[in-house]
Amino acid sequence: xxxxxxxxxxxxxxxxxxxxxxxxxxxxxxxxxxxxxxxxxxxxxxxxxxxxxxxxxxxxxxxxxxxxxxxxxxxxxxxxxxxxxxxxxxxxxxxxxxxxxxxxxxxxxxxxxxxxxxxxxxxxxxxxxxxxxxxxxxxxxxxxxxxxxxxxxxxxxxxxxxxxxxxxxxxxxxxxxxxxxxxxxxxxxxxxxxxxxxxxxxxxxxxxxxxxxxxxxxxxxxxxxxxxxxxxxxxxxxxxxxxxxxxxxxxxxxxxxxxxxxxxxxxxxxxxxxxxxxxxxxxxxxxxxxxxxxxxxxxxxxxxxxxxxxxxxxxxxxxxxxxxxxxxxxxxxxxxxxxxxxxxxxxxxxxxxxxxxxxxxxxxxxxxxxxxxxxxxxxxxxxxxxxxxxxxxxxxxxxxxxxxxxxxxxxxxxxxxxxxxxxxxxxxxxxxxxxxxxxxxxxxxxxxxxxxxxxxxxxxxxxxxxxxxxxxxxxxxxxxxxxxxxxxxxxxxx
Amino acid sequence: xxxxxxxxxxxxxxxxxxxxxxxxxxxxxxxxxxxxxxxxxxxxxxxxxxxxxxxxxxxxxxxxxxxxxxxxxxxxxxxxxxxxxxxxxxxxxxxxxxxxxxxxxxxxxxxxxxxxxxxxxxxxxxxxxxxxxxxxxxxxxxxxxxxxxxxxxxxxxxxxxxxxxxxxxxxxxxxxxxxxxxxxxxxxxxxxxxxxxxxxxxxxxxxxxxxxxxxxxxxxxxxxxxxxxxxxxxxxxxxxxxxxxxxxxxxxxxxxxxxxxxxxxxxxxxxxxxxxxxxxxxxxxxxxxxxxxxxxxxxxxxxxxxxxxxxxxxxxxxxxxxxxxxxxxxxxxxxxxxxxxxxxxxxxxx
Numbered sequence: 001x002x003x004x005x006x007x008x009x010x011x012x013x014x015x016x017x018x019x020x021x022x023x024x025x026x027x028x029x030x031x032x033x034x035x036x037x038x039x040x041x042x043x044x045x046x047x048x049x050x051x052x053x054x055x056x057x058x059x060x061x062x063x064x065x066x067x068x069x070x071x072x073x074x075x076x077x078x079x080x081x082x083x084x085x086x087x088x089x090x091x092x093x094x095x096x097x098x099x100x101x102x103x104x105x106x107x108x109x110x111x112x113x114x115x116x117x118x119x120x121x122x123x124x125x126x127x128x129x130x131x132x133x134x135x136x137x138x139x140x141x142x143x144x145x146x147x148x149x150x151x152x153x154x155x156x157x158x159x160x161x162x163x164x165x166x167x168x169x170x171x172x173x174x175x176x177x178x179x180x181x182x183x184x185x186x187x188x189x190x191x192x193x194x195x196x197x198x199x200x201x202x203x204x205x206x207x208x209x210x211x212x213x214x215x216x217x218x219x220x221x222x223x224x225x226x227x228x229x230x231x232x233x234x235x236x237x238x239x240x241x242x243x244x245x246x247x248x249x250x251x252x253x254x255x256x257x258x259x260x261x262x263x264x265x266x267x268x269x270x271x272x273x274x275x276x277x278x279x280x281x282x283x284x285x286x287x288x289x290x291x292x293x294x295x296x297x298x299x300x301x302x303x304x305x306x307x308x309x310x311x312x313x314x315x316x317x318x319x320x321x322x323x324x325x326x327x328x329x330x331x332x333x334x335x336x337x338x339x340x341x342x343x344x345x346x347x348x349x350x351x352x353x354x355x356x357x358x359x360x361x362x363x364x365x366x367x368x369x370x371x372x373x374x375x376x377x378x379x380x381x382x383x384x385x386x387x388x389x390x391x392x393x394x395x396x397x398x399x400x401x402x403x404x405x406x407x408x409x410x411x412x413x414x415x416x417x418x419x420x421x422x423x424x425x426x427x428x429x430x431x432x433x434x435x436x437x438x439x440x441x442x443x444x445x446x447x448x449x450x451x452x453x454x455x456x457x458x459x460x461x462x463x464x465x466x467x468x469x470x471x472x473x474x475x476x477x478x479x480x481x482x483x484x485x486x487x488x489x490x491x492x493x494x
Numbered sequence: 495x496x497x498x499x500x501x502x503x504x505x506x507x508x509x510x511x512x513x514x515x516x517x518x519x520x521x522x523x524x525x526x527x528x529x530x531x532x533x534x535x536x537x538x539x540x541x542x543x544x545x546x547x548x549x550x551x552x553x554x555x556x557x558x559x560x561x562x563x564x565x566x567x568x569x570x571x572x573x574x575x576x577x578x579x580x581x582x583x584x585x586x587x588x589x590x591x592x593x594x595x596x597x598x599x600x601x602x603x604x605x606x607x608x609x610x611x612x613x614x615x616x617x618x619x620x621x622x623x624x625x626x627x628x629x630x631x632x633x634x635x636x637x638x639x640x641x642x643x644x645x646x647x648x649x650x651x652x653x654x655x656x657x658x659x660x661x662x663x664x665x666x667x668x669x670x671x672x673x674x675x676x677x678x679x680x681x682x683x684x685x686x687x688x689x690x691x692x693x694x695x696x697x698x699x700x701x702x703x704x705x706x707x708x709x710x711x712x713x714x715x716x717x718x719x720x721x722x723x724x725x726x727x728x729x730x731x732x733x734x735x736x737x738x739x740x741x742x743x744x745x746x747x748x749x750x751x752x753x754x755x756x757x758x759x760x761x762x763x764x765x766x767x768x769x770x771x772x773x774x775x776x777x778x779x780x781x782x783x784x785x786x787x788x789x790x791x792x793x794x795x796x797x798x799x800x801x802x803x804x805x806x807x808x809x810x811x812x813x814x815x816x817x818x819x820x821x822x823x824x825x826x827x828x829x830x831x832x833x834x835x836x837x838x839x840x841x842x843x844x
Binding site for chain 2: 180183184185187270377386388420421422466467468469470492494
């Protein structure tokens with residue numbers, strides 16, 4: 001049996017977690033079971049997100065590769081991973097929970113779960129439909145919770161609206177433009193793009209400061225400026241447009257899926273001088289890959305609600321228990337407003353429909369299993385980017401599990417194609433910047449308001465960027481201390 | 495007026511098709527090239543792999559119907575290192591790479607020897623290619639100006655002297671290539687567009703490379719193709735009138751990606767030599783149709799006579815997947831053939 005305890009800070013100091021007390025009953029229960037302990041991994045995390053998709057103890061089958069020769073004398077057998085959330089070790093009788101989940105290996109009904117999907121790839125799980133729902137109906141969520149989404153961000157505001165940072169960026173850009181102009185190589189149209197524009201506060205600050213600095217600079221760059229605001233949410237895009245109305249002649253807005261900016265912005269290929277992205281990548285679909293015992297696996301997911309939660313929610317909204325999944329399907333496809341029309345007996349108004357949405361979301365959990373990969377080159381991280389890009393990280397860091405950040409990679413790669421040869425991409429987000437972090441902490445997924453948050457695989461973006469001719473660097477967000485936010489900067493190398 | 499005049503070798507039809515130099519580098523080859531630097535495969539195995547890849551690249555070009563083929567530059571990690579590492583006096587500070595396509599850090603601590611007979615070893619590459627095809631071969635190498643931009647040097651008070659010294663070395667190699675049977679040589683200057691003020695120096699250096707070398711010379715100037723991206727922006731205005739002094743028979747330029755506005759330069763300046771017209775965009779995987787290619791050629795024919803027009807991609811095809819490269823070449827050949835049929839007294843390839 002292999003026991004891996006991720007070295008959380010909670011293991012030391014005053015009020016340290018009593019690891020022995022956590023592990024002893026679990027190990028005792030495992031040893032009492034007849035399973036082959038040589039095929040068992042016990043992985044212990046401190047899941048810092050209070051709202052997450054985990055149970056205190058989860059069982060994850062590690063599936064064996066399909067045998068090419070079914071007559072093989074020694075076919076490889078499945079392995080098992082037991083995942084423990086150390087933060088919740090005091091929540092129950094751990095030995096009993098372990099005995100229960102192990103018994104359910106041969107009696108899956110004993111888990112008492114209502115599944116919302118069959119096993120799926122991590123990026124296509126239904127949890128991403130909930131994430132999408134949040135952004136599509138952000139206005140409803142904000143109204144019901146009485147809280148603007150920006151208040152849910154760490155520190156209560158986007159890191160984007162920092163005047164010193166904005167000035168730095170604009171002045172550097174002026175320097176590039178002055179140089180290009182001196183060589184008669186500055187285009188007539190000067191494009192700046194913001195992905196994930198939010199409520200437009202960043203855009204307004206940026207444009208105000210740009211106009212001011214340009215007037216001081218005396219080069220009339222503002223006259224040639226085109227600021228493109230893009231966001232997935234029509235709601236926030238509308239707010240953003242109002243916010244930047246003073247600059248209306250210089251601003252265009254596009255509803256856009258951040259993973260495919262080229263679909264709407266292909267005409268800007270090699271033309272954009274600055275792409276600005278804030279708090280977008282951590283919220284895009286991702287799945288995990290893991291290196292276990294020298295083999296590479298992808299984590300498949302199955303979303304569920306416990307029978308207990310399902311019965312409670314169905315009861316509260318007057319839904320037949322067996323009709324609950326159908327009601328959730330309708331919520332995800334129609335949204336809370338049309339759900340009122342579709343199921344008016346259960347949801348007399350949007351507030352009740354939103355309450356249903358929030359309760360299902362809070363109850364939503366994930367089962368996981370590991371599926372062996374048959375060749376990294378056959379795995380598509382994102383369009384045009386195959387799994388070979390993962391090889392350096394997987395080969396160098398032994399047994400490791402990490403997010404692939406598929407959506408972030410797709411967005412990043414598609415956005416790089418927009419950059420002018422002297423352009424720059426700047427992104428503020430929560431990035432893993434050292435692969436070692438995958439051994440030392442839990443990096444998602446967590447629930448953040450109605451959305452999903454995963455730390456972004458920074459080393460992977462760095463590697464992919466490098467293979468596409470860009471230097472990708474990370475630095476702590478320079479203009480506010482005490483933030484988890486990291487600044488990614490990508491610029492053409494050589 | 496049925497054939498393009500040739501210094502040597504076989505006659506070609508009007509609107510002959512060719513490549514700029516590099517050919518699609520498959521992802522597996524990139525991985526193997528990198529594996530070499532990580533000491534996972536030997537130089538001997540990599541050499542054999544290169545031989546096989548080059549044969550396939552030539553076959554692809556032949557099957558596409560390209561008249562003048564290249565070895566695809568598949569032995570070269572990039573446009574710079576293969577040459578720099580072979581020039582005596584150029585020091586490679588760290589000969590390891592984490593990715594084969596990276597540039598070396600190169601330094602010239604002392605002035606380079608100016609002997610014209612320095613052999614850089616490109617002859618072996620040409621001889622190998624000559625043995626694989628009966629078609630005319632274009633052999634390309636990066637020019638002295640661009641090579642100099644990747645060198646750190648305190649050996650020269652005037653950087654122009656470094657450029658000239660590199661030109662001498664390349665001139666010696668060009669003589670060796672011609673002695674080995676090369677007839678079509680091309681100098682690539684992918685960095686020149688980034689330094690438009692230095693075009694005079696670059697052209698002087700080109701003339702040092704071509705000096706007394708009896709070959710059909712071409713000069714290729716583009717906006718860069720590093721990682722399938724342009725490295726520079728601007729227009730070809732900067733080339734003129736300086737390029738009129740270049741001792742080359744063909745100017746090979748990028749048009750398909752940027753548009754054909756710069757064709758007007760050939761009305762404004764008396765360039766009465768050949769133009770290698772870029773008709774497919776090598777930075778896009780979208781495959782041009784033969785009709786699009788034909789339209790681009792017809793546009794060029796408004797300012798350049800057919801007997802002075804050569805049809806080629808914008809730049810090397812190295813960043814395109816092989817299937818896309820093949821399709822683009824086929825479209826290019828078909829487009830050229832369509833226009834050729836419209837010309838009076840249109841000959842066929844012999």
